[in-house]
Amino acid sequence: MKKNSQTKKTKNEMGLLIFIIPFIIGIIIACLIPRPVIGIIQIRDEIDTKMSIRVIKEIDYARSHPEIKAVVLILDSPGGTINDTELIYLELLKLRETKPVVTMVEGLSASGSFYLSMGTDYIFSNPSARIGNVGVIGTLPSTPMVLEETISTGPYKLFGNQREGYTRFIELIKESFYQVVELGRGDRLELSKEEILRGELYPASEAAKAGLIDEVAPQSSAVDKAAQMAHIAHYGTLDLTKALAIENAAEEESSFFILDENGASTGYPRESGIYLLYIPDYGSEIP
Secondary structure (H helix, E strand, O other), X not given: OHHHHHHHHHHHHHXXXXXXXXXXXHHHHHHHOOOOXXXXXXXXXXXXXXXXXXXXXXXXXXXXXXXXXXXXXXXXXXXXXXXXHHHHHHHHHHHHOOOOEEEEEEEEXXXXXXXXXXXXXXXXXXXXXXXXXXXXXXXXXXXXXXXXXXXXXXXXXXXXXXXXXXXXXXXXXXXXXXXXXXXXXXXXXXXXXXXXXXXXXXXXXXXXXXXOOOEEOOHHHHHHHHHHHHOOOOOEEEEHHHHHHHHHHHHHHHOOEEEOOOOOEEEEEOOOOOOOOOOOOOHHHOO
């Protein structure tokens, strides 16, 4: 009788262990798996070379970190250079292949800034923002002239283009911009090509009716939409500018050489001392 009671107790303990052990293992695994994150990328200024370098690095960071499941792109910008805008746009398209990207317009999304939003999956805006300004501006090259002390091998060597050729180039970029808008918005557009290319800025409510954006709502809605598209819950948000700065600071501390603002080596040792070392001539660029 006593033996049967002890056997029953042992079976109960084994059954309890069978339940507890997987539970504990599950908790440990859950602790080891990073919490899903929505990455935040902000463009709040003109789009130039410095801006494109920073934003592309943040896009690369989002792409290479598996815990980042989606990205919200916050825009408050008048646009910028053609080249830098296109570079960011192409990287956004590449990011969208693996992770949802949602735009949040805060204040202004004009010209090149609006161009970037075409590379995202969904566009929100705050009510007072202005959106659009599709088109291109440029300055015609100077009329070819002969300079007595300057030798050139062709009439347009100093100026790059004929004035007529430059005008055609501007027209080509304008058509390309329209194609990007048409591709990005598709059948949601309620404006004709001629209306879009007038270069108008629209209040957010009108932009939504015209199909230039999807919804007028706060930033929290943009984050929620990104999470919904990524099929995640219990997520956090991460400012990718700050995350990248922390990562760069760690790399800088471990670097033998001083790094410049783009993270490239200057060739100058971080610590003072005596070295058998070739140091390139960086002139006044090194403090």
